Amino acid sequence: MRQLSLAGAWVHEPKVFPDSRGSFHEWFRAAELENALGHPLRLAQANFSVSSRGTLRGVHFADVPPSQAKYVKCVRGAVLDVIVDLRVGSPTYKRWEAVRLDDVDHRSVYLAEGLGHAFMALTDDASVAYLCSEGYAPEREHGVHPLDPGLGIVWPSDIPPLLSDKDAAAPSLAEAEQKGLLPTYEACQEYYALLRARG
Template sequence: MRPLSIEGAWIHEPKVFPDQRGDFHEWFRGDAFAEITGQELRLAQANLSVSRRGALRGVHYADVPPGQAKYVKCVRGAVLDVVVDLRTGSPSYGRWESQLLDDIDHRAVFLSEGLGHGFLALTDDATVVYLCSEGYAPEREHGIHPLDPGLGIDWPQDVPILLSGKDAEAPSLAARERDGSLPSYARCRAYREGLRPAR
């Protein structure tokens, strides 16, 4: 794993072992994960979504504490995965970074508590699995419109966008700043400190 430009986000680029039967790779190891990120991933929920080409899911985030850290992988097809720093007071607040996740290179992205997440399906039947540190709790979940110019995410122009009703009605980043629902960088860092494994 290596860190992304947004503190609290990493990408895993596994070594893939192909042979005449197919291929094999490790997409998660708890000990290596804890050593690199400095925290353990508490698994509370595992999700799987299948999306048609153009389906755009997100940008979603959760209240911290406890937030919802995610370890995300595309197991079929391809998606453009986006991490957005929504933590007020963060040095990279408002910045986003994208990664291609697909069933060829088998990359996975980890985003810690307080970061926003979304992805755009680049193929039909794009299948994404993600491990979550906390279960879904609608009262703690929030969204920002993924096409908000205030975020300025550079989604591919050649893919027709399909949003859920909820995501289409999500407010802008500026509206979330005004309503006070964005997570605090200091609070997120303090919460993550409490997740460090005992030595």
């Protein structure tokens, strides 16, 4: 696991073993992730999405606690996966980092509770699998508009974005902060400490 520039965000870059039959790689190792985080990933739900080229999902996040940590992999095609620090008070608040996930290099990303998540499908039928620490709870789920200039995420300029009605109606980062929707860095740190204590 390699830590990204945002605390709580990691990328797994597996060794891929190709042969005449195809290839093999390990896309998730619980012990490796636990060593990086200091606590195990509680697996409560697994999601799978298929997206046409240009589909832009996110930026999604959930109330802390318990929020929802995610381990994300693209199993077919390619996506530009973006992790955003939405934790008010964080040293990297408003910063984002992008990682290409595809079916060639087979990278996966992990994002801790309180971080925002989005991706754009770079190919048709881009298929993404998510391992989640908590189940979906609509009353705790929120979003920030992925095209908000206040975030300044650089999406591919040659692909027109296709958003759901819900994501298109999401507030800007400034509006979400003003409404008190965003998690605080302090609350996230307290929750991470609780997860480590539980072991």
